[in-house]
Amino acid sequence: MKNIFKISLVVLSILALASCSKSTSGSSKLTGLPFNNAKFGNYVKGDPFAGQEVPIGMVTIEGGSFTMGQVQDDVMFDWNTTPKKMHIRSFFMDETEVTNAEYFLYVQYTKDVFPPSEEKYKHVYNSVLPDTLVWRKSLGNTDILTENYLRHPAYADYPVVGVSWLQANEYCKWRTNAVNLKKLIDKGYIKNIFANDTLRNFFDTDVFLTDSDRLFNGDTTVYKRGVKTRGKVKGERGSFQGRKITQADGILTQKFRLPTEAEWEFAAKANIENREYNNIRGRKKYAWNSKYTREKDKRFRGDQLANFKQGQGEYSGLSGWSSDGSDIPIRVKAYPPNGFGLYDMSGNVAEWVADVYRPIIDNDANDFNYFRGNIFTKKMIDKDGKVVIADGSSGDAEVEYDTLPSGKIIPKQLPGSIKYIPITKNDATLRRNFSESDNTDIGDGDLNSSRFYEENEEDYVSKPSMYNSPRKPTRVTDPETGIETVENDAKNRTTLISNRTRVYKGGAWSDREYWLDPAQRRYLPEYMATNYIGFRCVTDKLGPMTYKKRTKRNPSR
Numbered sequence: 001m002k003n004i005f006k007i008s009l010v011v012l013s014i015l016a017l018a019s020c021s022k023s024t025s026g027s028s029k030l031t032g033l034p035f036n037n038a039k040f041g042n043y044v045k046g047d048p049f050a051g052q053e054v055p056i057g058m059v060t061i062e063g064g065s066f067t068m069g070q071v072q073d074d075v076m077f078d079w080n081t082t083p084k085k086m087h088i089r090s091f092f093m094d095e096t097e098v099t100n101a102e103y104f105l106y107v108q109y110t111k112d113v114f115p116p117s118e119e120k121y122k123h124v125y126n127s128v129l130p131d132t133l134v135w136r137k138s139l140g141n142t143d144i145l146t147e148n149y150l151r152h153p154a155y156a157d158y159p160v161v162g163v164s165w166l167q168a169n170e171y172c173k174w175r176t177n178a179v180n181l182k183k184l185i186d187k188g189y190i191k192n193i194f195a196n197d198t199l200r201n202f203f204d205t206d207v208f209l210t211d212s213d214r215l216f217n218g219d220t221t222v223y224k225r226g227v228k229t230r231g232k233v234k235g236e237r238g239s240f241q242g243r244k245i246t247q248a249d250g251i252l253t254q255k256f257r258l259p260t261e262a263e264w265e266f267a268a269k270a271n272i273e274n275r276e277y278n279n280i281r282g283r284k285k286y287a288w289n290s291k292y293t294r295e296k297d298k299r300f301r302g303d304q305l306a307n308f309k310q311g312q313g314e315y316s317g318l319s320g321w322s323s324d325g326s327d328i329p330i331r332v333k334a335y336p337p338n339g340f341g342l343y344d345m346s347g348n349v350a351e352w353v354a355d356v357y358r359p360i361i362d363n364d365a366n367d368f369n370y371f372r373g374n375i376f377t378k379k380m381i382d383k384d385g386k387v388v389i390a391d392g393s394s395g396d397a398e399v400e401y402d403t404l405p406s407g408k409i410i411p412k413q414l415p416g417s418i419k420y421i422p423i424t425k426n427d428a429t430l431r432r433n434f435s436e437s438d439n440t441d442i443g444d445g446d447l448n449s450s451r452f453y454e455e456n457e458e459d460y461v462s463k464p465s466m467y468n469s470p471r472k473p474t475r476v477t478d479p480e481t482g483i484e485t486v487e488n489d490a491k492n493r494t495t496l497i498s499n500r501t502r503v504y505k506g507g508a509w510s511d512r513e514y515w516l517d518p519a520q521r522r523y524l525p526e527y528m529a530t531n532y533i534g535f536r537c538v539t540d541k542l543g544p545m546t547y548k549k550r551t552k553r554n555p556s557r
Helices: 002-025 100-113 124-128 143-148 165-186 205-214 261-269
Strands: 058-061 064-068 084-088 091-094 350-356 377-379 401-403 409-411 420-422 474-477 484-487 501-505 521-525 538-540
Touching: 058 261, 058 538, 064 261, 084 261, 091 261, 100 124, 100 165, 124 165, 124 409, 165 205, 165 350, 261 350, 261 501
Parallel strands: none
Antiparallel strands: 058 091, 064 084, 091 538, 350 501, 377 420, 401 409, 474 484, 501 521
């Protein structure tokens, strides 16, 4: 009897505590005002953050400190990889490079949403197509790759090449929108727009969060339901229920982007392999934990651990005894991953990173998540206080295009996306962390770093720039034939380095072993493409660095 009484008392206590918890868990702990309750202002608070899901196709890179820079002899005498201690935040990274199949999905999606048959969209589709002519050689028979490498299923799982930095950057933006659109459909927030041709339209995450009624040509019946709230009477059957989704709900995926140079090198080196407690033992020359490029395991002994050029005219070894398995890029995951679970961080194809190139990493560089290339912007607001969306709300306006130095025509902004403008001096007034919008050449080519540092900023603009190459060409239309051509100016060039020159990292199938070192860095204008540069995406990890539970704060030695 006593046991029954004790059990009943425990059960009642648990129920009472649960009731109290339930009654107060949805309220402010400091004011008592309830969250997500229509009768009390519907103030937003997302569900408790139990940890971010690892995005599909990605692995978690736990951040930390590392030595960024070269640890082997500088045989090229570039002197541009001086070792520096850096700290990197945790993030998620694609386990492989973006493949032909994945990029071709993007190409097909773009053609579907912006059909080239419509006059105002005629250049949008072409702007995302990889340059397949990168395979051509004046003294080589390689047209088979020009015709097949992107689209043929034999190369579906090979890394995409012929993609410029600008195209890779646009792919990351599209992936953000595609992932969030699929997530909203899967969770039942919106209808499956792919099943209805009349609903297929451009989806933009920023527009969805800012003013969702302006998506899908204003058809709000696409939205099935929102976030559940309390204190509100349900509407008619089939009508929209709940409130609109906000950033504070934590439902949408963070933006995908290109990795910074520091992030890419940190992930490639994977010092977690040679970490012993809080120390790094030895140096890593490659993405794997070895001083050599050949496999030591008995079963595969002698095979190369990466796809690279081993000598003059030697891309894969002898017939019947291939040492690396491929004479061009090979399918992803063909070689073992590094300590973080990333494939082909050394070899196969080099990869674009986000940074603008400078010969050296600045001596006064930020040692926390270093990155050069920040351009701070804000949403453009019209006279009515609404955000401005490219191509107009009616969709009848012409798309604005830009001509690259390579002659390629690209849209300045995709129709249906929010317009952003640079921040002004007023926005940066009395700020200590930044003072201008464009920080691309801050401390290395701007007014303060030049011999004109005492002059006015307006006067400095008219003077020769430290990095003035290349200039943008102009499009000229012949008045008689109507044929449009691209003309470059005749100004002499003094450097290949400019604010439009980007870093790419890692060795490629066409590179010698020297370039497999993750610390090596090279550069190319952001509008150019090659047959040996691909890319992979990253996205930021929110909250704690790691959710792993450690048994001891300071492990014993």
